Amino acid sequence: MSASFAIxxxxxxxxxxxxxxxxxxxxxxxxxxxxxxxIDLTGADEVIDxxxxxxxxxxxxLRCAKEAALTPDGETLPSLAASAAAGGFGSIVxxxxxxxxxxxxxGFAGMxxxxxxxxxxxxxxxxxxxxxxxxxxSELGLMARGGAVYAxxxxxxxxxxxxxxxxxxxxxxxxxxxxxxxxxxxxxQGTVATESDWSSRFxxxxxxxxxxxxxxxxxxxxxxxTGGKLMIDRVSTREGLSxxxxxxxxxxxxAATCAIAHMTLNEVDAGALDSAFRIDPxxxxxxxxRALVEAVAxxxxxxxxxxxxxxPFDDKGEPFALAIAGTLSLETLLGALLGLVHEGExxxxxxxxxxxxxxxDLLGLPQGRLRAGAPADLVLIxxxxxxxxxxxxxxxxxxxxxxxxxRFSGQVTQTFVDGRRIHNYNA
Amino acid sequence: MTRAAFSYEFPHRHLISVADLNPVDISLIFERAxxxxxxxxxxxxxxxxLQGMTVLNLFFEAxxxxxxxxxxxxxxxxxxxxxFAIAQSSxxxxxxxxxxxRNLAAMQPDILVVRHGATGAPSFLADRTDLxxxxxxxxxxxxxxxxxxxxxxxxxxxxxxxGRRVLIVGDILHSRVARSNIGLLSMxxxxxxxxxxxxxxxxxxxxxxVEVFTDLDEAISDCDAxxxxxxxxxxxxxxxxxxxxxxxHLFGLSHExxxxxxxxxxxxxxxxxxxxxxxxSQLADDPKHSVIMEQVxxxxxxxxxxxxxxGTNLRKEDAA
Numbered sequence: 001m002s003a004s005f006a007i008x009x010x011x012x013x014x015x016x017x018x019x020x021x022x023x024x025x026x027x028x029x030x031x032x033x034x035x036x037x038x039i040d041l042t043g044a045d046e047v048i049d050x051x052x053x054x055x056x057x058x059x060x061x062l063r064c065a066k067e068a069a070l071t072p073d074g075e076t077l078p079s080l081a082a083s084a085a086a087g088g089f090g091s092i093v094x095x096x097x098x099x100x101x102x103x104x105x106x107g108f109a110g111m112x113x114x115x116x117x118x119x120x121x122x123x124x125x126x127x128x129x130x131x132x133x134x135x136x137x138s139e140l141g142l143m144a145r146g147g148a149v150y151a152x153x154x155x156x157x158x159x160x161x162x163x164x165x166x167x168x169x170x171x172x173x174x175x176x177x178x179x180x181x182x183x184x185x186x187x188x189q190g191t192v193a194t195e196s197d198w199s200s201r202f203x204x205x206x207x208x209x210x211x212x213x214x215x216x217x218x219x220x221x222x223x224x225x226t227g228g229k230l231m232i233d234r235v236s237t238r239e240g241l242s243x244x245x246x247x248x249x250x251x252x253x254x255a256a257t258c259a260i261a262h263m264t265l266n267e268v269d270a271g272a273l274d275s276a277f278r279i280d281p282x283x284x285x286x287x288x289x290r291a292l293v294e295a296v297a298x299x300x301x302x303x304x305x306x307x308x309x310x311x312p313f314d315d316k317g318e319p320f321a322l323a324i325a326g327t328l329s330l331e332t333l334l335g336a337l338l339g340l341v342h343e344g345e346x347x348x349x350x351x352x353x354x355x356x357x358x359x360x361d362l363l364g365l366p367q368g369r370l371r372a373g374a375p376a377d378l379v380l381i382x383x384x385x386x387x388x389x390x391x392x393x394x395x396x397x398x399x400x401x402x403x404x405x406x407r408f409s410g411q412v413t414q415t416f417v418d419g420r421r422i423h424n425y426n427a
Numbered sequence: 428m429t430r431a432a433f434s435y436e437f438p439h440r441h442l443i444s445v446a447d448l449n450p451v452d453i454s455l456i457f458e459r460a461x462x463x464x465x466x467x468x469x470x471x472x473x474x475x476x477l478q479g480m481t482v483l484n485l486f487f488e489a490x491x492x493x494x495x496x497x498x499x500x501x502x503x504x505x506x507x508x509x510x511f512a513i514a515q516s517s518x519x520x521x522x523x524x525x526x527x528x529r530n531l532a533a534m535q536p537d538i539l540v541v542r543h544g545a546t547g548a549p550s551f552l553a554d555r556t557d558l559x560x561x562x563x564x565x566x567x568x569x570x571x572x573x574x575x576x577x578x579x580x581x582x583x584x585x586x587x588x589x590g591r592r593v594l595i596v597g598d599i600l601h602s603r604v605a606r607s608n609i610g611l612l613s614m615x616x617x618x619x620x621x622x623x624x625x626x627x628x629x630x631x632x633x634x635x636x637v638e639v640f641t642d643l644d645e646a647i648s649d650c651d652a653x654x655x656x657x658x659x660x661x662x663x664x665x666x667x668x669x670x671x672x673x674x675x676h677l678f679g680l681s682h683e684x685x686x687x688x689x690x691x692x693x694x695x696x697x698x699x700x701x702x703x704x705x706x707x708s709q710l711a712d713d714p715k716h717s718v719i720m721e722q723v724x725x726x727x728x729x730x731x732x733x734x735x736x737x738g739t740n741l742r743k744e745d746a747a
Contacts, residue, residue: 204567318523322524
């Protein structure tokens with residue numbers, strides 16, 4: 001690819017500047033040199049005619065996972081990076097989970113340096129307590145120096161409030177967000193569904209949605225006490241959103257993310273007890289889904305995450321209540337999200353803000369915006385192109401997808417990072 | 428009405444949930460159960476209805492009564508019966524359920540009778556194999572043959588359950604028996620009541636078309652039948668209920684408590700009973716009210732009816 005190129009005749013979407021208008025960009029040496037409807041093409045070695053397609057900052061995902069190295073047929077960093085590029089992502093963050101707690105400072109910096117070999121920008125979060133057991137702090141300072149972009153805690157919160165207070169307080173000196181799943185541990189332990197008419201008819205162990213509210217109330221109170229930065233890791237209910245609004249009335253640093261699954265699916269999708277829909281947090285009621293989409297439209301959600309989680313078929317080879325939770329979603333996130341845009345539930349700017357400048361601002365990253373001087377991390381999207389999700393075509397070696405066989409309108413055609421093309425649908 | 432009058436054939440090759448059945452299906456099952464019940468009274472109980480077929484009892488949860496009842500039913504119909512008990516003690520066993528299913532299917536049985544601790548396991552097996560699946564209890568979801576034998580027992584006393592007032596008392600929350608009974612009884616027009624402490628009632632039960640009570644004396648008034656559910660001992664130790672004896676005093680069935688019900692009230696229990704927790708010993712053994720042993724007897728006949736109807740459909744598939 002040439003050192004200097006331009007993309008013209010595009011619909012520019014830059015949520016950072018609320019800009020939605022025809023135009024193009026000029027890229028020089030991996031940086032955006034010019035943006036707008038009047039760019040100077042004289043220096044460009046190559047001009048790409050976007051043909052009216054959407055040109056936006058490449059997407060940023062704050063929560064995804066691969067599988068442990070050497071897992072047979074497992075999702076590796078190369079396959080994860082390929083999935084991300086195909087899904088329009090320029091930056092992804094590996095979040096800690098039970099099988100990869102990311103809680104050891106040894107090798108953390110080396111791991112971060114190793115990420116540079118991949119076309120997509122890969123970052124890692126740090127596990128906030130050792131083995132995510134919620135009892136002893138991990139070496140957050142050393143991991144922050146080694147490149148950790150936030151501290152997380154997997155699918156279970158830190159249940160002991162005293163430990164949480166100390167972790168949040170300690171993390172604050174490094175200016176690290178502490179991301180916690182909002183679920184009251186006792187109310188949610190062992191549950192696989194949301195308490196509802198549907199789940200109680202099926203006799204599924206279920207959590208009430210106030211579990212999320214109780215956890216957010218507690219975590220926000222501890223944030224107020226410690227001055228720490230609290231990231232609500234995947235809000236999924238109306239109750240939870242109301243608790244966040246309440247907390248934001250105080251002068252606290254509170255960020256909120258939500259997963260694409262909870263914006264686009266509800267418990268009825270799992271109605272036939274298909275294990276593909278076994279997800280943590282569990283799928284919610286339609287009322288909760290609508291509340292989440294409204295919250296995204298209102299700018300209350302800082303980041304939409306893929307929560308991409310590869311699992312072997314064997315683990316999904318169990319009935320719903322026993323299946324391992326999680327779905328692949330890097331390659332389908334944009335398709336599912338654009339469905340909401342086509343339905344008129346969100347505008348493109350509203351939909352893409354929590355995938356570009358939203359997460360970039362949380363982590364203090366320069367990308368995620370169309371601005372002269374910013375890294376040329378870009379995505380070209382054919383907003384109307386119809387396609388059908390077929391997990392056999394995923395870059396991931398796994399196939400656990402809650403969107404399997406769904407029809408989408410809107411596909412990523414090209415993805416760029418630092419001005420290098422890392423995905424080309426037509427190639 | 429006889430079957431010929433509306434020329435309707437039993438259409439199912441599985442029995443997963445009572446929600447799969449309609450009232451006509453139920454009457455077909457009961458018609459055959461009545462036949463097998465009479466045959467079971469004689470000394471010539473063997474039949475060749477399922478001759479040459481294999482029924483595989485696949486029990487992931489321990490069971491004596493239900494497994495024995497299915498085994499006896501299948502053997503009396505002439506089927507070969509193989510019992511597989513698979514301990515499900517550890518959450519992570521060596522093989523996934525879909526692999527287990529594929530392996531069992533490769534052995535070419537015809538009907539799989541399944542009990543499993545997780546909701547949906549029987550339909551999961553039905554989806555992944557071409558075997559007929561009969562649900563013998565899945566998690567807290569369904570126990571359709573138990574529901575059918577309960578309703579069959581009531582029907583034999585009353586002719587029909589329509590308009591009758593039936594009370595289910597005890598741990599509704601964890602009970603697949605209650606869910607199957609509520610489904611069948613509401614389909615057949617009974618007036619259903621449930622009575623339990625709030626800790627043992629499912630969320631949203633008020634949307635199930637039943638009347639909900641927490642006072643047994645109020646709930647039991649004018650009932651035609653009252654069904655106690657088995658209380659798990661571990662749930663009677665302070666978690667859901669303070670103690671077994673407190674439960675007995677508030678929700679246990681006794682002669683004294685049933686005095687407010689109809690004089691000829693039927694007392695039922697799906698077994699195994701905890702005497703002195705959910706039911707007083709003397710009431711359980713009182714032949715004037717207790718139909719508990721009839722339920723067990725009818726259980727074999729109802730299961731024979733279901734296996735026979737499903738087996739007949741499998742033979743038709745084979746012939747086609």
